[in-house]
Amino acid sequence: MDARNVRIGETGLEQLIQWLRQNGRPQSLEALTAQYIVILKELVRVEEEA
Amino acid sequence: MAVHPGGTQQLEFAGSTEEQTLARRVFEIMTGQGSLAARDALIRQSLDNLAAYLAAQDNTLAEQLAPRIEAAISANSDVFKREERDGTVIVSTSRRGASSGRQPDRRHTFAQRLYEPVKPLPVEDINNIVTTIRPPLTTVEPVQISNYWRALAGQAPLEVDLVVPTAETPVEAPAEEAPVPAAEAPAMATPAVVEPEPAVEATPQPTVPQPVPVQRPVAPRPAVSLTTVLLSDGTAVDLKRPVDDLMAEFGAALQAEVAAAFSEDPLRRVVSFGAQYYSADALPNFGKNDLRRIRDYIIEQAEPMPDVSILSDVYRERPGTNSFEVFRFGLNYRLSRERDFEFVGMEGLSLWSAKGLPAIGSKRVKASDLGQFYSFQVEGFDETEPSTDGTVSHYLTPFEWEYGVLAMNAAFASIMPQPLLPEQRSAALRIEAPQHYSTYLAEVRFPTVNRGGWIWGLEDFFREYLVPGTLITLSATEEANGFTIAYEEIGGVEEKLLHFEEKRNRFVFMPVTYYAAVDEDLLPSQRRYGKLRNLKPLPMNDRKKTDVVLEHVFETMGEQLGTKEEPMYWIQFNELHLAITVLRPMSRAYLEYLLGQDPAFYADEATVGAYYYKPAPKAEEPDDTVDDEDLDDDE
Structure with a gap:
């Protein structure tokens, strides 16, 4: 994905929620934010590779 | 037929x-x-x-x-x-003589009408359209909205502003701008393509003025790459950088974005309690019977209980099991949404109080009255400094001793727990007195915008072991809500001290033997401050009126230097402050402010720290209410 199309707080939020559910434990906002960055990096990287 | x-x-x-x-x-x-x-x-x-x-x-x-x-x-x-x-x-x-029944009419069913109204209303905000059907596969569909609409919606882009033209302000023709290379344009700050409009004569139009994008001086655009995203405040974040670097530099802003995304999610898929977040549909269910059991348990324990105790005693859930943290989060989240429960905990200790639990604190003074008494603290008249070592020393005033309260000033606030939830009203404390091997359940009431905070629940300890003027020391312990209270013990001293006789609603001096080191200047003894017995125990509503309290204390404690027709009272500041703190809490800074506000009060230039009070002449009234001062009261 082109990073210009990323909207913080919307893009990748579903993946973040799935990660939180699969994790099985309540998470701090800091941990969630770090994971969100990982998800966004992945989304941008996948598109770049394609 | x-x-x-x-x-x-x-x-x-x-x-x-x-x-x-x-x-x-x-x-x-x-x-x-x-x-x-x-x-x-x-x-x-x-x-x-x-x-x-x-x-x-x-x-x-x-x-x-x-x-x-x-x-x-x-x-x-x-x-x-x-x-x-x-x-x-x-x-x-x-009955109609047919061998087959009527076929049901499925041309327009009720189920269809629910989802496909005949006359659908216009969609004003797409965010208000909520569906509980989730797509089986997650798709990322960026929403492209032009800057024109963003500007109208209040999300003005960086370089474009909107000006509503008026008859007096002719519209400036937008200057042509060199096109920006697409690769450098940021995703959300891309300026709208401003069509160069033909030069318009500045003739007033009768129609409603329409917003027209107008160029303003363009700031140098940061060069952004294809891996750079923009936060809602325009901050560019390059996702190529390591996660730790991004968290260190943009952590706060990114956390705010994520928290806002969760709170604005119309499906509320993620819920929070304190600083913890979890998926809403994976939470354990607590029904009415569960809530009743929890409430009965708390009331049986007769004090606010931590979530861990509730889980272990009511549900046999032990810390360390796989499901414990989720169960704990679910319990806290559920109770936080119930009116019959109140969170009185803090970071690291979730304490729950329940409706029906005996209230902590004195019953002789209302919380609303105390909040107003202590409002001077949030108005900038707090003269204390935050503690740096977790310990605060404080001289008890007569009012504090009488009702077992302490001001939530800057000093005490620095060692008290902070509220965990946004609308948290109070937190339960456990204050231990090692000198007497006793423990007291106390409560800190957090200040609000216009009400001060305080700590209460120490009435029994103060009245049993201390006297006004005692220097107490409150120290934080390793427990989140644990404190110790101490004072310097001395041999017994017998003194006649001011006492409020509730049955007869008056102040009297009574012989007391106390064993605590005190500041003699702050001890309301008959020997030093005999006139205190003439103070009227004003109703709480009158005590909130600072002018009424000031005038009454001046007239009761001050020396009358004028005539009966034109009275004038004189008093030392320290004595004035002590007498006022018999009736209500008041910092010295607040008292100085009040004295400077009313011209009837003015400083004695000949005596440092003394004040005059010269009331405005009043119409003649029958003088049948003034008590004569009595220095020889042997009660």
Whole structure:
């Protein structure tokens, strides 16, 4: 994905929620934010590779 | 086909005469049986029953009659339907004489109407359209919205501003700008393509002015790459950088974005309690019975209980198990949404109070009154400094001693727990007095915008072991809500001290033997401050009126230097402050402020720290309410 199309707080939020559910434990906002960055990096990287 | 007198149709049956007769009799029997059924509804009866009934009427055998009935039915297949179920022949018809029932009308069902209204309302905000159906696969669909609409919605882009032209301010023609390379344009800050409008004569138009994008001086655009995203405040974040770097530099802003995304999610898929977040649909369910059990448990324990104790004692959930943290989060989240429960915990210790639990603190003064008494603290008249070592020392005032309260000033606030939830009102404390091996359940009430905070619940300890003027030391412990209170013990000292006699609603001096080191200047003793007994225990509402309290204390404690017609009172500041703190809390800074606000109070230039009070002349009143000062009270 082109990073210009990323909207913080919307893009990748579903993946973040799935990660939180699969994790099985309540998470701090800091941990969630770090994971969100990982998800966004992945989304941008996948598109770049394609 | 003739019309039946009852409104139904008279049927004509086919077949031989006997078959027609039999068919009519069968029809009458079946429609009589289903007389309350709908005209279209099928009425069913077994052939055996019909044969038995008719045979009984005709005095024949049912076995002989059954084939004849079946033949009559077969001859009138448009009226009767024959079917076999488990070897039994079933005959069906309806009151209108049809062999089949009405087919349901599925052209526009109720279920369809729910989702596909005939006249749908216009969609003003797409965010308000909520569906509980989730797509099986997650798709990322960026929403492209032009800057024109963003600007109208208040999300103005960086370089473009909107100006509503008026008749007095002619519209500036936008200057042409060199096109920006697409690769450098940021995703959300891309300026709208401003079409160069033809030069417009500045002629006032009668129509409503329309917003027109106008260029303003463009700031240098940061060069951004294809891996750079923009936060809502325009900050560029390059996702190529390591996660730790991004968290260190943009952590706060990114956390705010994520928290906002969760709170604005219309499906509320993620919920939070304190600083923890979890998926809403994976939480354990706590029903009404669970809440009742938890409430009964807390009331039985007679004090606010931590979540861990509730889980272990009520649900046998032990820390360390896989599900414990989720269970704990679910419990806290559920209780936080119930009116019968109140969170009185802090970071690291979730304490829950329940409706019906005895209130902490004095019953002799209302929380609303204390909040107003201590409002001077949030108005900037707090003269204390935050503690740096977790310990605060403080001299008790008479009011604090009387009601067992302490001000939530900057000093005490620095060692007290902070509220965990946004609208948290209070937190439960456990204050231990090691000198007496006793523990007191206390409560800190957090300040609000216009009400001060305080700590209460120490009434028994103060009145049993201390006197006003004692220097107490409150220290934080390793426990989140644990504190110790201490004071310097001395040999017994006997003194006549001010005491509020509630039954007679007056102040008196009573002999007391105390064992705590005190500041003599702050001890309301008869020896030093004999006039204190003349103070009136004003109603709490009057004590909130600082002018009433000031005037009363001046008139009671001050030296009358004027005449009866033109009285003038003189008092030392320290004595004035002590007397006021008998009636209500007040910092010295606040008292100085009040004295400077009213010209009736003014400093004695000849004596440092002394003040005059010269009341405005009043109309003559019968003088029957003033108590004479009494220095020789032996009570």
